[in-house]
Amino acid sequence: xxxxxxxxxxxxxxxxxxxxxxxxxxxxxxxxxxxxxxxxxxxxxxxxxxxxxxxxxxxxxxxxxxxxxxxxxxxxxxxxxxxxxxxxxxxxxxxxxxxxxxxxxxxxxxxxxxxxxxxxxxxxxxxxxxxxxxxxxxxxxxxxxxxxxxxxxxxxxxxxxxxxxxxxxxxxxxxxxxxxxxxxxxxxxxxxxxxxxxxxxxxxxxxxxxxxxxxxxxxxxxxxxxxxxxxxxxxxxxxxxxxxxxxxxxxxxxxxxxxxxxxxxxxxxxxxxxxxxxxxxxxxxxxxxxxxxxxxxxxxxxxxxxxxxxxxxxxxxxxxxxxxxxxxxxxxxxxxxxxxxxxxxxxxxxxxxxxxxxxxxxxxxxxxxxxxxxxxxxxxxxxxxxxxxxxxxxxxxxxxxxxxxxxxxxxxxxxxxxxxxxxxxxxxxxxxxxxxxxxxxxxxxxxxxxxxxxxxxxxxxxxxxxxxxxxxxxxxxxx
Numbered sequence: 380x381x382x383x384x385x386x387x388x389x390x391x392x393x394x395x396x397x398x399x400x401x402x403x404x405x406x407x408x409x410x411x412x413x414x415x416x417x418x419x420x421x422x423x424x425x426x427x428x429x430x431x432x433x434x435x436x437x438x439x440x441x442x443x444x445x446x447x448x449x450x451x452x453x454x455x456x457x458x459x460x461x462x463x464x465x466x467x468x469x470x471x472x473x474x475x476x477x478x479x480x481x482x483x484x485x486x487x488x489x490x491x492x493x494x495x496x497x498x499x500x501x502x503x504x505x506x507x508x509x510x511x512x513x514x515x516x517x518x519x520x521x522x523x524x525x526x527x528x529x530x531x532x533x534x535x536x537x538x539x540x541x542x543x544x545x546x547x548x549x550x551x552x553x554x555x556x557x558x559x560x561x562x563x564x565x566x567x568x569x570x571x572x573x574x575x576x577x578x579x580x581x582x583x584x585x586x587x588x589x590x591x592x593x594x595x596x597x598x599x600x601x602x603x604x605x606x607x608x609x610x611x612x613x614x615x616x617x618x619x620x621x622x623x624x625x626x627x628x629x630x631x632x633x634x635x636x637x638x639x640x641x642x643x644x645x646x647x648x649x650x651x652x653x654x655x656x657x658x659x660x661x662x663x664x665x666x667x668x669x670x671x672x673x674x675x676x677x678x679x680x681x682x683x684x685x686x687x688x689x690x691x692x693x694x695x696x697x698x699x700x701x702x703x704x705x706x707x708x709x710x711x712x713x714x715x716x717x718x719x720x721x722x723x724x725x726x727x728x729x730x731x732x733x734x735x736x737x738x739x740x741x742x743x744x745x746x747x748x749x750x751x752x753x754x755x756x757x758x759x760x761x762x763x764x765x766x767x768x769x770x771x772x773x774x775x776x777x778x779x780x781x782x783x784x785x786x787x788x789x790x791x792x793x794x795x796x797x798x799x800x801x802x803x804x805x806x807x808x809x810x811x812x813x814x815x816x817x818x819x820x821x822x823x824x825x826x827x828x829x830x831x832x833x834x835x836x837x838x839x840x841x842x843x844x845x846x847x848x849x850x851x852x853x854x855x856x857x858x
Contacts, residue, residue, distance in 0.1 A: 380415060381407065383603075387446040390607045391429060394438045395614045398429050421447065434615045434634040445607045448595040488515065497547060501581050502554075509581070513588035516542055521593060525600050531593045531610075538589055544582050551578050616847040620702035620818045628701060631847060632743075635705060639712035642851055646716045686718040687811070687857065688782045692771060694789030695724045695755060696762045702818035703788050704746050706850060710786075711742045713854070718782070723775075724749060725767035728757030731775070762792060764834075765799035772802045779809040784857065787815045787838075791824075791831035798830050803837035815841040816853065 388403050406428040413420050422443055430439050488496075493515070500508040517523075520541040521534040555574055559566045566574070597606050615634035618627045662678035670676075691710055693703035707722055714720045721733045730753045732745075739745035757766060779785070785806055807813045815838045817824065817831060824831045824841075835841040844850045 380410065383446055384410065386603060387425075387442060388429070390442045390446065390604070390611075391439065393608075394442060394611050395617055396429070396435050396438060397431065402429055418447065432637070434630070434637070437630075438612065438614055441610050441612070442607055444591065444594055445598060445610065446603050448591070448598045448603075488519075493519075493542075494547065497542065497585075498551065501547065501551060501578060501585070504581055506584065509585045510588050513585060513592050517589060517592045517596065521596075523593070523596055523600075531590070531597055534593045535586075535590055538593070539586065544585075548575070548578055548582060616851070618847075619845045620705060621699065621845070623701060631705065634847060635708060635712075638847060638851060639709055642709075642854060643713040643716060646713065646855065686716065687784045688719045688721075688780075689717045689786065689857075690721045690723070690779070690783050690810075691786045691788065692723045692725065692729075692768075693787075694726070694762060694764070694767075695749075695753070696726045696760075698762075698792065699788070699790050699818055702816075702844070705847065706786075706788050706816065706844070707749070708742050708746055709850060709854060711736050711745070723771060724753050724755055725771070726755045726757075726760055727763035727766055728755050729767040729770050730754040761794050762789070763796045764789065764791060764793045764830075765797045765802075768802040769799050772805060776805065776809070779806060781809070781811055783810045785810045785813045786857075787813070787834070788818075789815075790817055790819045790829060791815070791834055792828045793830050795828050798833045800830075800833045800837060803834055807837050807839075812839045813837065814839060814853075814857070816844040816850075817841060818845055819843075820845065 384403075384407060388398055388406070391398050406425050409424040409428055410421065413424055415421060425443065426436070426439060430436055493512070496508070497512055499505075500512055516538050517534070520538045522537065523534055552571065552575060556566055556571075594606070615627070615630040616638070618631055623631060657680050659678045659680045663674050663676075666676055666678060667674040689710060691707060693707060695703045703724065707724075710717075710720060711722070720736075721731065722736060723729055723731050732749045732753050735748050735752060736742070736745040739748060757763070757770075787803075803813065815831065815834060819829075821843045823829065831841065842849070842853050844853055
């Protein structure tokens with residue numbers, strides 16, 4: 380068990396979860412006080428000791444299901460599972476309920492008998508029988524081949540396709556209607572919907588059992604480390620803005636709320652505990668008189684730290700829209716850490732959206748309204764940084780002061796238009812600092828129609844911000 384725990388913790392670290400040595404020791408101590416046959420207890424004990432964020436639970440769950448899956452020859456994808464298809468096996472090889480549903484004679488279970496048993500298990504909500512059916516279905520329909528580099532999703536699809544769960548659900552509903560009609564009754568729309576929800580929940584349990592069975596067999600064939608590597612997915616804070624799927628964007632939206640709270644707390648604490656300034660010689664010598672002229676207690680100057688004023692200029696064209704939305708949401712969510720936040724969005728035209736954020740109660744609502752109300756198209760709706768920056772400087776350039784820090788968000792892909800880089804040069808002369816945040820990998824900067832090198836020479840720094848983790852690090856540095 381200790382070897383499994385060490386491998387499991389190593390996989391969590393490879394997946395990006397922060398697990399310290401002391402937390403690993405706490406997990407081992409927790410296992411010493413638990414019945415190891417209680418898989419759920421083991422899972423939640425390890426989760427309590429090793430997981431510090433709800434956003435990391437999915438990665439933990441995937442690794443746990445791999446490293447703590449049931450192992451042994453009975454789960455091998457080789458011929459040992461053929462016995463599960465034979466009705467003459469002993470009850471301890473296959474659930475007794477499953478064996479009783481088949482005819483005698485030692486013949487393999489037919490598809491019709493499988494469907495009948497599945498209907499009975501779903502009708503009764505028999506979890507033990509569903510588990511046995513899941514093993515039988517994987518053995519018959521998944522057609523798993525040892526050593527073949529095919530993901531579990533492929534095997535899951537083949538198994539579910541042969542089980543035809545949609546047809547099974549329809550048959551269950553039709554049976555319920557017929558039974559009600561036989562009793563001179565009729566199912567109401569609400570009763571039918573509740574019944575369908577109940578059956579869908581039981582079908583979801585069966586699907587989970589099938590997934591677990593496939594995972595066990597893959598572990599037995601390939602080993603836990605290889606399978607964990609193939610199933611590993613980035614944490615929400617490590618997902619790249621420009622390549623996130625719809626599901627990953629939802630996970631990132633869930634992750635940004637606790638991230639902003641944590642970042643705001645950290646920035647506030649940082650501001651309260653400012654580093655002491657330079658040595659105040661006069662004050663030190665004056666206070667040393669009480670010690671006979673010995674400077675026992677050095678005195679330091681404490682410079683007054685002012686909150687920065689932030690101006691965000693964000694490209695919201697299709698290629699970098701997700702990056703702009705998350706950055707605007709993060710900056711406005713911690714607006715209390717800045718003296719003022721002004722926001723501008725552009726494609727080839729530019730518009731100020733500060734008022735939208737001030738009117739809306741939540742940042743998420745403001746982001747949605749920005750997409751609908753901002754006037755950002757001037758000509759053809761393709762990114763034109765040069766024109767957008769020129770209009771920005773013409774309309775708002777005189778308002779930029781020495782307290783303002785300017786953040787330009789975008790990939791600097793200008794569709795071969797004029798760069799108008801002189802605008803950034805003028806902004807840099809007037810502003811406190813100018814930063815460029817690019818969601819593309821640094822290796823791509825300057826390739827194709829990217830003209831970032833022309834803009835970067837007029838910025839204090841250009842940062843790669845491909846994910847929430849890098850964005851958080853920049854905002855913390857900014858304040």
